[in-house]
Amino acid sequence: xxxxxxxxxxxxxxxxxxxxxxxxxxxxxxxxxxxxxxxxxxxxxxxxxxxxxxxxxxxxxxxxxxxxxxxxxxxxxxxxxxxxxxxxxxxxxxxxxxxxxxxxxxxxxxxxxxxxxxxxxxxxxxxxxxxxxxxxxxxxxxxxxxxxxxxxxxxxxxxxxxxxxxxxxxxxxxxxxxxxxxxxxxxxxxxxxxxxxxxxxxxxxxxxxxxxxxxxxxxxxxxxxxxxxxxxx
Amino acid sequence: xxxxxxxxxxxxxxxxxxxxxxxxxxxxxxxxxxxxxxxxxxxxxxxxxxxxxxxxxxxxxxxxxxxxxxxxxxxxxxxxxxxxxxxxxxxxxxxxxxxxxxxxxxxxxxxxxxxxxxxxxxxxxxxxxxxxxxxxxxxxxxxxxxxxxxxxxxxxxxxxxxxxxxxxxxxxxxxxxxxxxxxxxxxxxxxxxxxxxxxxxxxxxxxxxxxxxxxxxxxxxxxxxxxxxxxxxxxxxxxxxxxxxxxxxxxxxxxxxxxxxxxxxxxxxxxxxxxxxxxxxxxxxxxxxxxxxxxxxxxxxxxxxxxxxxxxxxxxxxxxxxxxxxxxxxxxxxxxxxxxxxxxxxxxxxxxxxxxxxxxxxxxxxxxxxxxxxxxxxxxxxxxxxxxxxxxxxxxxxxxxxxxxxxxxxxxxxx
Numbered sequence: 001x002x003x004x005x006x007x008x009x010x011x012x013x014x015x016x017x018x019x020x021x022x023x024x025x026x027x028x029x030x031x032x033x034x035x036x037x038x039x040x041x042x043x044x045x046x047x048x049x050x051x052x053x054x055x056x057x058x059x060x061x062x063x064x065x066x067x068x069x070x071x072x073x074x075x076x077x078x079x080x081x082x083x084x085x086x087x088x089x090x091x092x093x094x095x096x097x098x099x100x101x102x103x104x105x106x107x108x109x110x111x112x113x114x115x116x117x118x119x120x121x122x123x124x125x126x127x128x129x130x131x132x133x134x135x136x137x138x139x140x141x142x143x144x145x146x147x148x149x150x151x152x153x154x155x156x157x158x159x160x161x162x163x164x165x166x167x168x169x170x171x172x173x174x175x176x177x178x179x180x181x182x183x184x185x186x187x188x189x190x191x192x193x194x195x196x197x198x199x200x201x202x203x204x205x206x207x208x209x210x211x212x213x214x215x216x217x218x219x220x221x222x223x224x225x226x227x228x229x230x231x232x233x
Numbered sequence: 234x235x236x237x238x239x240x241x242x243x244x245x246x247x248x249x250x251x252x253x254x255x256x257x258x259x260x261x262x263x264x265x266x267x268x269x270x271x272x273x274x275x276x277x278x279x280x281x282x283x284x285x286x287x288x289x290x291x292x293x294x295x296x297x298x299x300x301x302x303x304x305x306x307x308x309x310x311x312x313x314x315x316x317x318x319x320x321x322x323x324x325x326x327x328x329x330x331x332x333x334x335x336x337x338x339x340x341x342x343x344x345x346x347x348x349x350x351x352x353x354x355x356x357x358x359x360x361x362x363x364x365x366x367x368x369x370x371x372x373x374x375x376x377x378x379x380x381x382x383x384x385x386x387x388x389x390x391x392x393x394x395x396x397x398x399x400x401x402x403x404x405x406x407x408x409x410x411x412x413x414x415x416x417x418x419x420x421x422x423x424x425x426x427x428x429x430x431x432x433x434x435x436x437x438x439x440x441x442x443x444x445x446x447x448x449x450x451x452x453x454x455x456x457x458x459x460x461x462x463x464x465x466x467x468x469x470x471x472x473x474x475x476x477x478x479x480x481x482x483x484x485x486x487x488x489x490x491x492x493x494x495x496x497x498x499x500x501x502x503x504x505x506x507x508x509x510x511x512x513x514x515x516x517x518x519x520x521x522x523x524x525x526x527x528x529x530x531x532x533x534x535x536x537x538x539x540x541x542x543x544x545x546x547x548x549x550x551x552x553x554x555x556x557x558x559x560x561x562x563x564x565x566x567x568x569x570x571x572x573x574x575x576x577x578x579x580x581x582x583x584x585x586x587x588x589x590x591x592x593x594x595x596x597x598x599x600x601x602x603x604x605x606x607x608x609x610x611x612x613x614x615x616x617x618x619x620x621x622x623x624x625x626x627x628x629x630x631x632x633x634x635x636x637x638x639x640x641x642x643x644x645x646x647x648x
Contacts, residue, residue, distance in 0.1 A: 054557065054642040074562045074638070082559020093554045093645060097249040110559040115241060158559070 001065055001162060001193050002028040002051065008059035009046055020046045022216040024060070028162075028195065033188040033226070035204035036197045038213035045166060047213065048197045052085055052164045053077040065161050082110050086155030090167035092147040094139040100126060100150045101135040107158035125153040129183060145176035152183060156192075163187070163194040169203055175232075181206045182229035202227075243572050257540045257573075258580030261621055264533025265584030268526040269614050273592045275522030277599065277607025279515040292463060292474055293367055295502040296481065297456035298489075305492035314489050314498050318445075318452040324459075324481055331477055333462045334363035337454040339444050346437070347413045348400055355396060357414065357437045359444025367458050368427065375408045375423030382422075382440040388447070390414075391423040393434035412437070417447055467512065474505045526617075533621060538628030541573055545632035552636050553644025562637035566630070573629035574622055581618040589614065 007024040010017045020043045028034055038044040049055035050062070053072060062069040064084055072080075086107075087093075094103045104122035113121070126132050129149040139147055148168060155163050165184070169177035181203060188194050188208075196207060204210050205227045212220035247254050298314035321337040341357040364370075365377045373394055382389055390412055392400075401407045411418045419439060427433035444450055461477060464470040478501050483493070491498040545552075552565050589609065596607045636644070 049642050052557070054645070055640065074556070074641075077641075078556060078559050078561040081557060087557050089645070093550070093557070095551050095554055098245070102245065106555070107558040109238065109242065110555075110564070112238075115238060154558070 001030045001032075002026070002195075003063040004051075004060065006060040007047075007050065007057055007062070009043075009050060009055070009057055020216055021050075024216075024218060026211065026218065026221075028193060030193055031188070031191050033185070033194045033208045034196065035207035035210045036195060036213060037199060037201075037204050037210055039199065042213040043216045044197045044199075044213045048164055048166050048195065051162075051195065052087060053081050078110075082107060082158060084161045086158055086160035086163045088148070088151050088155050088163065088165035088168045090170040092139070092144075092151045092171075094147055094150060094154075096139050099136050099138055100131060100142065100153075103139070103150055104154045104157050107154060111158060122153070122157055125157045126150070128156070129153045143176075144172050145179055148172060148176075148180050149183060152180070152187070156187065161193065163192055165194065165196045167197055167199075169198070169200065174202075177203065178229045178232040182233050185226070185229055239568065239571060242568065243575060246572060247576070253540075253544060254576055257537065257544075257576050258583075260533055260536035260540065261577045261625065262580040262584030262587070264529055264536070264621060265581050265614070265618055266588040267529045268617055269585060269588035269592070269609050271522045271526045271529070272613065273588075273596070273607035273609045274604065275519040276609060277596070277604040278518050280607075281601075281605040282511050282515045292461050292470055292508075293458065293504040294461070294474065294478060294481075295456055295458045296485070297500050298485075299497055299500060301491055301495055301498040303492040303495040303498075305495070306490055308490060314491065316454050316457060316485075318454060320485060320488065321454055321457045324457065324484065327484075328459075328477060328481070331461050331473065333460045334366040335457070335459050336361040336364040336367055337441055337457045338364065339441055339450055339453065339455040341444055341448045341450075343415075344448065345413075345415050348410070351400070353396075353400060355435050355437050357390075357439065357444075359441035359450070360438050361441055364438065364458070365425065367460050368433070369429075370425045370427050373424045373426050374406070375421070377423055377425065378438060378440045383442050386442045386446050387440060388417065388419045388443060389422045389439065390419045391425055391438045392421055393436065394424055394426045395431060395434035396437065397424050415448075467508075471505050471509055474503060478503060530617060530621060534624035534628065537573075537577060537621070537625040541569075541625070541629035542632045545569060545629070545636050549636055549639075549644050553641050553646075556637075556641040557645065565637040566633045569633035569636075570626055570629055574626050577622045577625035578618075581621050585614055585618050 004024055004026040007021055007026075008019070009021040010019040012018075024047060036044045036047060046055065050057050053069065056072055064080070067080070067084075069080065095106070098106070101119065101122045104125055105118040108118040108121060123132060123135060126135050129152055131146060131149055131153070134142060134146060134150075139150070142150065148171075152168075168184070169180055172180060177200075184194060184196070185206060196203070198204055205224060206229050207224070208226050209223050210220070211218055296316070298316050301308070301310050301312045301314060304310055316337075318337065321335075325332065325335050337360075339359045341359065344357050346353040346355055346357065360378065361383060362377060362379045365372070370377075374397075375391070377391055378389065381387070392407060392412075397407050401410070407421045407424060410421050412421060413419075425438075441454070445452065459477075461470070461474055464473050482499060482501065485491070485499050486493055486495070489499070548569075552560075555565060556562075589611070592607055592609060599605075599607065
C-alpha cells in the first residue's frame, strides 16, 4: 500500500538546515496497523506529514497504492489526499461552527457527493463511532473523546485507502484513549490500513507493528502481539 | 457561481457567523447609505438654487444710463446720458426675434399719493405691459396695464396685494376706486402680487405714456428691461444673452456718442450672469459632495478589506482543515470570494434601497431654503454598489489567495 525508498527531508532554519529524515525505507501492506514511535524531534511527525502529502519530500520516492507521488503541487496533493487519505489529528481539527454531522460530511463535499447522500453517509459513520445522537451538536458541546470520534468518523467518511493518525490520543486521558484505540482497532479489523504516530508505549502495543524512529532513521521495525483495547474499556 | 452545493456551504457559513457577517455588511451598507444621502442632498441643493432663480425671470436684462467718465469726440466727461423712448423702440424692433418681453420704466419722483384724504407712502412707476412678466408678477384681481392703456395714456393704476391690505380695509374691493396722485385722479384697474420680497409690493404702476405725460417726463425713460427667449441649454442662453447685451450696448453708445470703453455711462444688469455664478456654485457644491461621497466609499472599501483580512486570518486553520480533507486551493479562494461578494452585494443593495427609499419618502417634505426634492441618479448609485462589490472582492482575494497558498501543515498549526 505504502512504499517509501530512501526518504530525505530537511528544514531550513535560518542559515543552517536541519536534517530531519535521513534515508527512510519503509513499506506498509494493506490492512496493517502500524505505530510509528520516537521521542520528540525524531522525525515521526515529519514522516507522517510527508505520507499525508501535507509536506513535500526532498529526496527519495513515495508510492501510494501503486501511484507514484511526485511533482506535488497543492491542487494535485488535495486531489490525492481526498482520494487516498484520511487524517486524525491530536487537536481534532474539527471546524468549530459546523455540527458533528457537517464536519463528517465535509470531505464528501470535496468529493462532490450530493448533499442528501453526504448527510446519509455521515450519519452512518457517526453511528459507527457511537455518536449518532450527537450529530447535530457543535464540537464545543462534545467531550474530547467524542471530538476525536467525530474526527475518526470524518476520516472514515471519505473511504480512504490509508488512515493517518497523528498522536490521536495525545490530548485525551487514558480511559478515553483506550476507547479511541478500541475504535481504531475495530476499524482496522474491518480491513483498513492505519498508521499511528505516538510516543506512548501502551498505545503502540495496541498496534500490530511498531516502527521506532530515532534521529531521522528507523532503528527498529518489529511485529507485535496486539493488545486489545476493549479489555480496558 | 451556479454551483448549488457551494451556495449551501456559504449559507451555512453565513448563518453560523452572524456577527462577522453583520459587521461586514454594516460597513458596506452604511458606506452606500451615506453616499446616496450626500449625493441626494447635492442634487437637492442644485434643485433648490434653480427654484430660487425661477422666482424672477432668470434671463432678465436691465439697461440704464449714468454719466460719462471718458472724453470722446471732443465731448467732456461728466455728461449725463438720458435714455429715451426712441432708444427703447429701436431695440425692441431690431431684436424682436430674440426678445420675449420688454418694458421701459420710469420712476416718478415727488408724487403725493392719497386715498380719501389719507396720504400714502408708496413708489410710483410707469411701465409697459411686459413689465408684469419681466418681474414675474401675478394678477390677483382685475388686470395689469395693457397696450390700449399705453396708447390712450389712460389714467389707470395697478396696486399690489400689500397696498390693498393696507389701504382698503374690511375686504372692500379696490377696483374702480380712484387714487389721487398729486391732484390727478387715477382709476384702480387691478391688483398684482409679487413672489419676491415685500418691498416689491410697495409700488404702484401706471402706463409709461401716462407717467411721461402727467408728470412732465417728456420722452425720457429711467431704464429699459428685456427678457430673452430661452435657448436649448443654459450655456447657450448665456451666450445669446451676452451677444444681445453687446449689440445693444454698441448701438446705445453710438447714438449717445459714448466711448466704447466707457463702462459707467450705459449700465447693464444681467440676471443670467448672476444665475451663472449660482450655477457654478451649485456645481462646486455637488463636486464637494461627490468628493466626500468618494472618500466615504474608499473608507468603506478599506473597511471591507480590513474585515476580509481578519476573516481570512481567523479562518486560516479552517482553511488548513479543508485542504487536508481535499479542498483545492482555488476552491478555497472561490469560497471566500463567493462569500465576500455575496455579503457585499446583499448589504450594498440594502443600503441602496434603504437610502433611496428614505430620499423618496422624506425628500419632497424637506422645506429648507435652497434644498428642494433631494434625489439621486439611480445609475450612479448602482455603479457605486458595483464598485464596492468589486473592491470587496479584490480586498478579499489577496488574503484568500495567500491563505490558500500556504502549506496545509502551516495552516493547521496556526492558532
